Amino acid sequence: MAIAEIIGAAVGVMLLVIVAYIVVGSTLFAAETVTSAQKDLTLRQEARIRTAFTITDQYNLTDTRIILANITNTGNEIISDFKHMDVIVYDKDSGEYEVCIYDTTGGTAGTWNIADRYNEFIHPYSLDPGEKYQIRIMSRGNQPKWFQITTANGIYDSAMV
Numbered sequence: 148m149a150i151a152e153i154i155g156a157a158v159g160v161m162l163l164v165i166v167a168y169i170v171v172g173s174t175l176f177a178a179e180t181v182t183s184a185q186k187d188l189t190l191r192q193e194a195r196i197r198t199a200f201t202i203t204d205q206y207n208l209t210d211t212r213i214i215l216a217n218i219t220n221t222g223n224e225i226i227s228d229f230k231h232m233d234v235i236v237y238d239k240d241s242g243e244y245e246v247c248i249y250d251t252t253g254g255t256a257g258t259w260n261i262a263d264r265y266n267e268f269i270h271p272y273s274l275d276p277g278e279k280y281q282i283r284i285m286s287r288g289n290q291p292k293w294f295q296i297t298t299a300n301g302i303y304d305s306a307m308v
Contacts, residue, residue, distance in 0.1 A: 191300065194224050194300060195301060195302065197222050198226065198298060198302045199220075199221045200219060200222065201221050201304060202217070202218055202296065202305070202306040203217045203218075205294075205307075207291065212285060212288060213285055214286065214294060214308055215262060215283055215284075216294075217279050218282055218296065219279040220274045220276050221277075222302075226273070227273035228299040229272075230249045232298055232299055233295075233296070233297040234248075234249075234282075234294060235294060235295045236284060236288065237294070238289065240288060240290040245257060245286065247285070256285050256287045257286075259282055259285065260282065260283055261280050261283075262283040263281035267280075282296075292307060293306070293307050294306060
């Protein structure tokens, strides 16, 4: 009988050690996941704070739905994720807003693209701090009068045409 109690106690201790190992391991894994998520959020917020741009020299091409404008990176962060940028255009004639998507070739209504990179040579297709691009917005509306550009991390600027 005494052997059975010793074996039972040993099995109980082993089960206790296994459960403690699982609980501590899962707690450490959860803490590591939370720490990693907080670090990623902090890095994204820092990038957002360092991002800024301005819109200048905006105009409509004569009797067309095309808007040309210059965007200048006035922040300290490179802007390069153009396919995730939103361009919203307000049409005075219809009173409606439209979202134009990025299209590298351009030319179709409801899209926008980079018309001129102004002899950029350091980081091609990346708007570095201090650089300027000319963008072309092809609206579907008849009288585009206002537009807003929003970067992938939520920074925006708008202008009247």
